[in-house]
Amino acid sequence: MSGANASPARSASAIARSLRKRRSHKLMMNPKLIKSFVLGAMAAYGLAALVLLFAAKLGVLPVQADVVPSKLEARLLGSALHAAVARRASGGTNPIPATEENLMAGAKVYREMCSRCHGGSKEAENTYGRSFYPPAPQLPRTRTSYSDSEMFWIVKHGIRNTAMPAWGNLLSDEDIWQVVTLVENFDSLPNSVSAELLHHHR
Numbered sequence: 001m002s003g004a005n006a007s008p009a010r011s012a013s014a015i016a017r018s019l020r021k022r023r024s025h026k027l028m029m030n031p032k033l034i035k036s037f038v039l040g041a042m043a044a045y046g047l048a049a050l051v052l053l054f055a056a057k058l059g060v061l062p063v064q065a066d067v068v069p070s071k072l073e074a075r076l077l078g079s080a081l082h083a084a085v086a087r088r089a090s091g092g093t094n095p096i097p098a099t100e101e102n103l104m105a106g107a108k109v110y111r112e113m114c115s116r117c118h119g120g121s122k123e124a125e126n127t128y129g130r131s132f133y134p135p136a137p138q139l140p141r142t143r144t145s146y147s148d149s150e151m152f153w154i155v156k157h158g159i160r161n162t163a164m165p166a167w168g169n170l171l172s173d174e175d176i177w178q179v180v181t182l183v184e185n186f187d188s189l190p191n192s193v194s195a196e197l198l199h200h201h202r
């Protein structure tokens with residue numbers, strides 16, 4: 001880049017370079033160091049991705065549901081799922097009020113279609129739901145960190161590669177909002193609705 005003639009452009013670029021240097025010193029960051037760090041990290045991730053692909057082809061990755069996966073796998077897939085659901089959900093609020101009538105309708109759906117996996121009450125021990133990987137969260141006990149509209153989206157569309165079915169083929173949007181309303185109010189249900197939930201579980 002060193003031209004023979006000392007042009008004004010060259011001295012301008014020299015000034016710019018020294019300015020950049022000064023600024024980077026101020027920030028205690030050396031561009032060369034950053035560049036090699038980024039390149040090194042990219043190479044490491046590339047290698048990790050290749051090893052993963054190779055392991056997948058060889059069939060050595062664990063696929064069984066009764067072995068607890070690594071923290072990394074659980075964290076990575078968990079956060080990917082939350083981000084995907086958040087992106088697709090409408091973001092709106094539940095259009096259905098938590099009246100006894102709606103809670104009762106939600107309880108009927110929940111008892112018939114959800115409780116066998118997600119548990120019918122705080123007390124019920126549900127080995128079936130816990131035997132999946134990922135396990136079905138015991139909703140009366142654990143509740144959920146998903147918002148109204150995210151829960152609606154999950155129930156309607158299901159979660160791929162898990163035991164969570166897409167209920168959109170079986171339930172109307174109103175049914176789904178009613179069951180979402182029920183799940184949101186598990187801690188403060190009227191007695192009649194709690195009784196409805198336990199109906200067939202005695």
Ligand code: HEC
Pocket residue numbers: 081109110113114115116117118132134135136137143144145146151154155159162163164165167179180
């Ligand atoms: C055959 C078992 C099964 C049935 C039946 C089922 N689910 Fe699920 N559900 C699951 C599993 C397994 C997961 C966990 C998926 C995951 O973590 O990736 C899940 C996840 C969910 C979640 C996300 C909860 C969270 O905090 O992670 C909600 C909400 C949910 N189900 C609601 C329902 C509702 C409502 C019904 C009934 C209409 C239902 N499910 C029926 C298996 C089931």
